[in-house]
Amino acid sequence: MTSSSFPLRRALSTFALVGALASVPSMAVAQDNIAPSFTLRDVNNKDYSVTVKDGQLMVGSTDKLEPKKAVLVSFWATWCGPCKLEMPHVDALDKQFADQGFEGISISIDDSRAYSQARAYVKGRKFQFNALFDKESKVVAMFNPSKTLPYTVILDGQGKIRHVHTGYNPGDEKKLEAEIKAILDEG
Amino acid sequence: MHRRAAIATAVLLGLAARPASAFELWGTGPLSGSTVQITTNFDLRYHHVPDKLEGFEDRNILDYWEEVFRNNLLLTKEGLVIGLQVDQAAYFSNRYRLDGVVIDERFLYDENWQSPFDHSLVRMEKLYLIKRWDNVEVGLGDNYASYGRGLALNAIKNTAIDIDTSIRGVTFMANSGDFEVSGITGLTNTQDVSMFNPNVAITEDTQHMITGMRLAHYGVGPAQLGVHGVMYRFARELDAELPPMSRYGDDIDLRVVGATAEVLGVAGIDWYLEGDLFDYHGEEMIGDETLERLTGYGVYTSATAYPGNATVQFEAKRTKDTERINTFLGAENWEAAAAPTLEYELVITEDASATVNSNDLTGALIRVDYNAKGGDLIPYVSGVAFHDADVGGEHFNSVPENIGHGITGVQWFKGRQSLQLNTGYRIDQRTDIDFGADQMTHLDATWIFPVNPRDTFEVSVNARKFQWGVNPLQQEDFLEMNNALAYHLGSEWVFIVYQDFTNNPIIQSEGNLKFIDPASYGQDEDSLYGAAEVIFHPKPAATLRLFYGGYKAGIRCAGGQCRSLPGFEGGRVTWQTTF
Numbered sequence: 001m002t003s004s005s006f007p008l009r010r011a012l013s014t015f016a017l018v019g020a021l022a023s024v025p026s027m028a029v030a031q032d033n034i035a036p037s038f039t040l041r042d043v044n045n046k047d048y049s050v051t052v053k054d055g056q057l058m059v060g061s062t063d064k065l066e067p068k069k070a071v072l073v074s075f076w077a078t079w080c081g082p083c084k085l086e087m088p089h090v091d092a093l094d095k096q097f098a099d100q101g102f103e104g105i106s107i108s109i110d111d112s113r114a115y116s117q118a119r120a121y122v123k124g125r126k127f128q129f130n131a132l133f134d135k136e137s138k139v140v141a142m143f144n145p146s147k148t149l150p151y152t153v154i155l156d157g158q159g160k161i162r163h164v165h166t167g168y169n170p171g172d173e174k175k176l177e178a179e180i181k182a183i184l185d186e187g
Numbered sequence: 188m189h190r191r192a193a194i195a196t197a198v199l200l201g202l203a204a205r206p207a208s209a210f211e212l213w214g215t216g217p218l219s220g221s222t223v224q225i226t227t228n229f230d231l232r233y234h235h236v237p238d239k240l241e242g243f244e245d246r247n248i249l250d251y252w253e254e255v256f257r258n259n260l261l262l263t264k265e266g267l268v269i270g271l272q273v274d275q276a277a278y279f280s281n282r283y284r285l286d287g288v289v290i291d292e293r294f295l296y297d298e299n300w301q302s303p304f305d306h307s308l309v310r311m312e313k314l315y316l317i318k319r320w321d322n323v324e325v326g327l328g329d330n331y332a333s334y335g336r337g338l339a340l341n342a343i344k345n346t347a348i349d350i351d352t353s354i355r356g357v358t359f360m361a362n363s364g365d366f367e368v369s370g371i372t373g374l375t376n377t378q379d380v381s382m383f384n385p386n387v388a389i390t391e392d393t394q395h396m397i398t399g400m401r402l403a404h405y406g407v408g409p410a411q412l413g414v415h416g417v418m419y420r421f422a423r424e425l426d427a428e429l430p431p432m433s434r435y436g437d438d439i440d441l442r443v444v445g446a447t448a449e450v451l452g453v454a455g456i457d458w459y460l461e462g463d464l465f466d467y468h469g470e471e472m473i474g475d476e477t478l479e480r481l482t483g484y485g486v487y488t489s490a491t492a493y494p495g496n497a498t499v500q501f502e503a504k505r506t507k508d509t510e511r512i513n514t515f516l517g518a519e520n521w522e523a524a525a526a527p528t529l530e531y532e533l534v535i536t537e538d539a540s541a542t543v544n545s546n547d548l549t550g551a552l553i554r555v556d557y558n559a560k561g562g563d564l565i566p567y568v569s570g571v572a573f574h575d576a577d578v579g580g581e582h583f584n585s586v587p588e589n590i591g592h593g594i595t596g597v598q599w600f601k602g603r604q605s606l607q608l609n610t611g612y613r614i615d616q617r618t619d620i621d622f623g624a625d626q627m628t629h630l631d632a633t634w635i636f637p638v639n640p641r642d643t644f645e646v647s648v649n650a651r652k653f654q655w656g657v658n659p660l661q662q663e664d665f666l667e668m669n670n671a672l673a674y675h676l677g678s679e680w681v682f683i684v685y686q687d688f689t690n691n692p693i694i695q696s697e698g699n700l701k702f703i704d705p706a707s708y709g710q711d712e713d714s715l716y717g718a719a720e721v722i723f724h725p726k727p728a729a730t731l732r733l734f735y736g737g738y739k740a741g742i743r744c745a746g747g748q749c750r751s752l753p754g755f756e757g758g759r760v761t762w763q764t765t766f
Contacts, residue, residue: 033222033224034222036263037265037319044452045411045451053265077347079347079533084607085605085635088562088600111341113336113526113528116459116491116527123457123491123493123498124491124498126558126562135343136331136332141270145226145270148763163727167724167730169681170603170675171677175727
């Protein structure tokens with residue numbers, strides 16, 4: 001390794017370059033990002049998909065996809081305390097808006113070692129929402145590359161990511177409820 | 188002045204980086220209509236180093252600044268995902284020069300690393316492309332794989348301890364009817380820059396070859412059956428300067444084959460059974476030059492029932508020489524495969540890690556949860572028993588030992604109030620009574636309660652008391668704690684005070700609350716740590732954190748892997764936007 005007279009300047013130059021790359025102005029045609037499609041296994045080991053087809057958000061088992069007006073996707077793990085606080089609220093929202101074209105989905109990012117525990121957790125608590133398992137970190141890497149938990153995403157009927165929440169503080173469920181209601185009210 | 192300007196510029200650049208860049212690509216090319224998302228994480232840390240440079244005891248010469256910048260780009264189009272992660276890290280004020288002579292210098296990366304900058308590096312950590320058709324998926328670049336319950340292969344992101352080792356190569360998956368086949372082949376690619384822990388002397392990757400394949404048959408009645416195989420060929424780290432292919436041994440180092448069976452809902456029980464065989468070649472893997480090969484095996488089973496409002500879970504495992512693979516990778520701080528530990532991993536330490544690292548372990552767990560009050564009150568109790576017959580390796584026992592660990596806890600929710608509590612006692616009893624027993628008592632609790640209609644207060648206590656039997660290091664008993672008080676001001680602000688304590692004599696950090704007279708508390712000097720943090724969410728998807736203070740070093744385990752985390756004293760600014 002060679003010594004430089006201006007290590008600080010060089011380091012700053014590097015940082016400025018990366019910073020500038022990250023600061024590329026938005027060439028925004030659409031403000032909202034289309035959610036990546038994915039398929040995972042549910043508690044019954046069945047395929048369950050969230051996908052966008054012809055501009056419509058479709059959710060369900062691979063052979064029985066249904067259109068939805070709004071979907072909440074909540075990422076959690078068995079070792080995440082705040083996630084466990086949020087999950088009953090996700091379940092309540094799923095029940096509250098189920099007949100209006102809304103669906104709540106939880107995705108465990110526990111690896112396969114903890115799969116038995118993660119499945120027992122959601123089944124044992126008798127949550128009604130669809131619980132999926134991302135044992136190989138594939139889906140969380142697309143939605144949430146920094147992998148902060150809990151991490152909650154709300155999609156509209158076109159599959160656009162309309163709201164993202166990192167972390168959970170008591171009372172946040174009111175915001176989630178308002179955001180879901182606003183999307184559903186759009187028709 | 189240069190230093191101040193650099194820091195100010197770095198902060199401004201970090202904050203100015205687009206927090207949420209989602210845009211759609213124009214044109215008529217193959218990527219037209221794709222949407223692009225950029226996620227930015229920025230961390231600027233001021234490290235205060237309590238040690239003084241000899242001859243310069245009046246100055247904090249060893250203090251330095253560190254900056255880390257992570258950018259993730261994600262391009263999505265129907266059936267197509269392209270991802271890129273670029274990390275950049277730099278040191279500032281890490282050299283002390285006197286009269287033109289460099290007196291001290293701290294290096295961000297080791298001398299084998301190729302970077303045009305002395306104290307900064309840019310690293311393309313991850314790059315992947317995944318294309319999916321109706322029944323086929325192909326991936327190029329960095330991907331992950333986990334077979335069965337992780338005994339044969341478990342290359343995944345481990346978020347909790349900031350480990351991310353992917354397999355850079357090719358993956359595929361195809362399904363037809365109830366059959367699914369998938370495979371992966373490539374070289375391991377370790378994430379080099381840590382976003383959350385200090386980066387020190389970053390080393391170049393040692394790229395190992397991994398090839399795996401899995402076949403699953405779903406829908407055999409209520410059962411799912413699977414078989415898998417994995418081959419490992421490890422690069423020898425000591426030969427890192429040699430041409431890439433010459434780093435590998437002459438033969439495949441390890442072959443693993445396994446089978447799984449999962450049956451759901453039969454007699455109201457979810458069943459799982461897995462068996463794996465390990466076939467090691469090479470002296471480095473076996474540890475005995477008189478043997479040309481060594482075989483190991485692992486068996487894991489679980490059964491979960493849901494009678495009434497209860498959940499009853501049983502897990503058991505038997506592993507023999509399955510951990511040799513991870514012992515080989517020990518210096519690289521990640522694990523290629525790991526069996527379920529059956530343990531409460533937050534209380535595993537380097538001194539009580541037999542359930543993680545043993546090469547000859549038999550154990551079982553039973554846990555019962557009960558849903559009371561419609562799920563608002565959930566008490567639970569669990570018990571685990573192991574027999575660890577491994578008397579070598581990195582853990583303390585030189586004779587076999589029997590391990591028992593009982594835990595009880597409760598989750599309670601009522602409106603905006605909640606309590607998550609568990610406490611337990613673990614004993615590692617040596618079969619030779621002269622060696623005594625290691626004992627640990629632990630308590631973890633988080634209580635959140637409303638202060639007013641808008642705000643809540645959080646009290647978090649985590650304590651572990653260790654008492655040791657006879658071991659080679661003859662470590663002294665110690666107590667360690669991580670506590671915190673947090674005030675949640677609405678959803679936007681959180682104000683936190685942290686307090687750590689440890690009187691572990693071999694801890695690799697010093698407490699920063701030395702103004703508190705240790706004698707008056709009967710404790711050692713350097714045992715108390717304090718810190719404060721303000722967290723601000725200007726919008727739900729963005730977080731700004733301001734931290735100042737110190738926390739202790741320690742080991743943290745998650746996902747069957749453990750990482751030694753260095754202590755920290757100083758300040759840090761963190762800006763994170765996730766969309």
